Amino acid sequence: MERPASNNACFKGIVTKRILRKWFGKKKKVVIGSIAQRWKYLGGLNNWADLLDPLDIDLRHYIIHYGEMAQAAYDTFNSEKASKFAGSSLYGKKDFFSNLGLEKGNPYRYQVTKFLYATSQIQVPEAFIIRPLSREAWSKESNWIGYVAVATDEGKAVLGRRDIVIAWRGTVLTLEWIDDAEFNLVSAKKIFGDHQPSDPKVHEGWYSIYTSEDSFSPYNKISARDQVLNEVRRLVNQFQDEEISITVTGHSLGAALATLNTVDIVANGYNKPQNLSSKTCPVTAFLFASPRVGDSDFKNVFTGLKDLRALRIRNATDVVPNYPLIGYSDVGEELGIDTCKSKYLKSPGNLSVCHNLEVYLHGMAGTQGSKGGFELVVNRDIALINKLTDGLKDKYFVPVSWWVLKNKGMVQQADGSWKLMDHEDEDDLDP
DSSP, rough: OOOOHHHHHHHHHHHHHHHHHHHHTTOOOOSSSTHHHHHHHHTTTTTTTTTTTOOOOOHHHHHHHHHHHHHHHHHBOOOOTTTTTTOOOSSSTTTTHHHHTTTTOOHHHHEEEEEEEESSSSSOOTSSSOOOOOOTTTTTTTTEEEEEEEOOOOHHHEEEEEEEEEOOOOOOOSHHHHHHOOOOOEEEEHTTTTTSSOOOEHHHHHHHHOOOOOTTTOSSSOHHHHHHHHHHHHHHTTTTSEEEEEEEEEETTTHHHHHHHHHHHHHHTSSOTTTTTTTOOOOOEEESOOOOOOOOHHHHHHOOOEEEEEEEEEEEEOOOGOOOSSOBBSSSSEEEOOOOEEEEEEEESSSHHOOOOOHHHHHHHHHHHHGGGGGSSOOOOOOGGSSSSOOOOOGGHHHTTOOOOOGGGGOOOOTTTTEEEOOTTTTTTTO
């Protein structure tokens, strides 16, 4: 027997509460329960009007959630050049979030469906694409650059819809790339074709990483762009009978790629099913420490797309969002934070710490906007600050850069010898 609509809504609410209680405990106050009802506004339906200052508590959790999805792209990346798998993902798709510590205490449940790989037809700094030293390298041309994931049924109940997430990896090195990078503008024809009255131009390096292919690489016979668009189309078609959102996130270089990716998805209609073109889904970008991506014509096209929203999170002392200095324009809305006000961080912090994504997420948990000051209103573990940097005050006794593989991936064999085993065999080839 079919339930009345009112009963269905009640039933969905009960299911959501049960899932939240499962993760947060019955006696704890659930502060994210309204996300399922408010997700369109948290995703920028009204350009985050009245949500940024003071910063809405649900939006804090929401932004931190997508920041953690971007951080996962760093945490799984193999940057050990001595490894023949340098430039790949340490973990496969199946247990990706579990291996990265993103399942315990986390109600937002996703499954990775696609790994993304990139190359570049032009020379780019090694901070963007690293090259393994081994002659037996898994790839000399390509790097793992991110992933696509989709909310599970359990995650959908908490999020209020079927969320498709695209997370782009940022730079391996901290800020050294600024000195090496060139900031040339090129026409974005592969994204916009000849349909725009103007000729939007974007950063040559970001564009090359996003759109380049290499026939010699089994991972980049098609570009990162084609890989991600094909997967988005597949998922949007698969879940066309449900309410869907597409959320794209990244930090630093990853934020630049996310900006290109979001405008590409909407401009070319990948946010609607192929056989139901009237049903579009919203596309939102959460961009952390993003450099500028394109010129004023690019900004105009970006702003004019109906289903596209972007929120740039910027730390006051981070220099990266200032680059490139000339000829480029910011897109989307900006949310400013200032981690120098945190009592937990070393003062003065260096530029690398100010740019670090975990430090950004610490800032999101405690920023007080125009009110001033800093107070952790989200219970986010301060130990995460030192995951990949040295930013936390010594009095908290948290090791510096503690996120490392056990024995750096060296595993003792049955005969007593040691072998570098730092890669899961599954998902090796996912072009």
